[in-house]
Amino acid sequence: MRISRKMEHVHYALELGQSRQQGLSDIKLVHNCLPETSMEHMALTTEIGDLIMSSPILINAMTGGAQETESINRELAIMAREKGMAMAVGSQMSALKNSEVASSYQVVRRENPKGIVFANLGSEATVDQAVRAIEMIEANALQIHLNVMQELIMPEGDRSFVGMLKRIEAIVRHVQVPVIVKEVGFGILKENAKQLQEVGVRILDVGGSGGTNFAAIENARRPAAMEWLNDWGTPTSISLLESLSVFPRGAVIASGGITNALEAAKALVLGASAVGMAGAFLRVLREQGAQSMHRFADELHQGLILIMTALGAPTIGALGQCPVVIMGETADWCRTRGID
Numbered sequence: 143m144r145i146s147r148k149m150e151h152v153h154y155a156l157e158l159g160q161s162r163q164q165g166l167s168d169i170k171l172v173h174n175c176l177p178e179t180s181m182e183h184m185a186l187t188t189e190i191g192d193l194i195m196s197s198p199i200l201i202n203a204m205t206g207g208a209q210e211t212e213s214i215n216r217e218l219a220i221m222a223r224e225k226g227m228a229m230a231v232g233s234q235m236s237a238l239k240n241s242e243v244a245s246s247y248q249v250v251r252r253e254n255p256k257g258i259v260f261a262n263l264g265s266e267a268t269v270d271q272a273v274r275a276i277e278m279i280e281a282n283a284l285q286i287h288l289n290v291m292q293e294l295i296m297p298e299g300d301r302s303f304v305g306m307l308k309r310i311e312a313i314v315r316h317v318q319v320p321v322i323v324k325e326v327g328f329g330i331l332k333e334n335a336k337q338l339q340e341v342g343v344r345i346l347d348v349g350g351s352g353g354t355n356f357a358a359i360e361n362a363r364r365p366a367a368m369e370w371l372n373d374w375g376t377p378t379s380i381s382l383l384e385s386l387s388v389f390p391r392g393a394v395i396a397s398g399g400i401t402n403a404l405e406a407a408k409a410l411v412l413g414a415s416a417v418g419m420a421g422a423f424l425r426v427l428r429e430q431g432a433q434s435m436h437r438f439a440d441e442l443h444q445g446l447i448l449i450m451t452a453l454g455a456p457t458i459g460a461l462g463q464c465p466v467v468i469m470g471e472t473a474d475w476c477r478t479r480g481i482d
């Protein structure tokens with residue numbers, strides 16, 4: 143059941159695509175006609191908590207748990223290794239329940255023995271499961287995903303969300319690697335960011351709406367669906383600014399609907415320290431193949447270097463200090479919610 147669901151997610155993520163209504167068109171970079179920079183001096187290295195990453199683009203959690211997903215993870219891991227990108231695996235719960243499928247996750251470590259790899263579980267996980275997921279792939283960090291609305295739309299999904307924070311707190315206290323709490327495309331807002339901070343979470347991935355849409359995906363998987371929920375969630379631009387009103391620089395990853403270097407750069411200028419991309423990599427891999435996906439990663443890196451040169455920002459940290467204008471719905475939202 144779980145295994146076919148994973149391939150259905152891949153199928154519908156591609157069929158439905160990304161709306162790209164992630165709010166980043168509200169973010170206007172301020173052109174610098176005197177940047178005093180040279181392309182050869184741009185550095186893409188970034189830090190998230192204690193993790194040092196050679197690229198600010200990370201391959202966000204998608205899959206594992208079946209043979210076909212193993213080949214996807216293998217190709218993503220090879221790209222992660224070749225392009226120096228951190229990579230997360232999809233939820234490992236299926237492998238904790240059935241060790242036969244662990245290989246579809248472990249391939250990521252086999253292909254990339256020295257890379258930065260993130261384990262992934264939902265907030266239903268226990269401390270013991272978290273430790274086993276980390277060990278399974280020798281992970282450098284653990285992502286805990288929050289996906290309440292996805293679960294509620296799935297007929298077979300969870301119906302009780304009691305104790306999420308307590309379980310997250312227990313995991314944060316006991317595991318030896320950094321814990322990243324992420325949404326899967328509905329966003330994290332300041333009230334929840336504060337709750338997570340209070341239980342010791344130090345890194346957030348905002349996972350805003352406007353990209354892969356798990357309400358639409360779950361609705362597409364069955365007749366008599368709840369399509370009226372397809373617009374649920376908060377766009378990435380807003381989720382990012384809300385999260386950054388609570389978490390410091392160096393602690394927030396932007397994701398949700400990011401598909402090119404300009405969108406990534408806008409998120410970094412707003413104050414994200416890295417940018418997660420899932421659906422965009424999956425699409426190029428499945429529709430055009432691994433070579434095209436490697437070219438896509440190169441284009442992302444070259445595009446970022448170009449924008450950094452143009453803005454006069456030689457580092458990711460400097461990018462976060464560039465002036466920016468926030469307009470439209472994102473500005474209205476921030477004004478209403480008292481976010482600077």
Ligand code: FNR
Nearest residue numbers: 155203204232233287326353354398399419420421
């Ligand atoms: C996902 N995503 C995801 N996230 C997670 O934490 N655990 C998981 O198992 C999965 N599974 C998954 C499958 C597929 C096919 C896709 C496309 C995505 C969510 C992903 O990590 C990310 O948060 C969202 O997709 C939003 O980012 P994009 O796709 O808009 O860049």
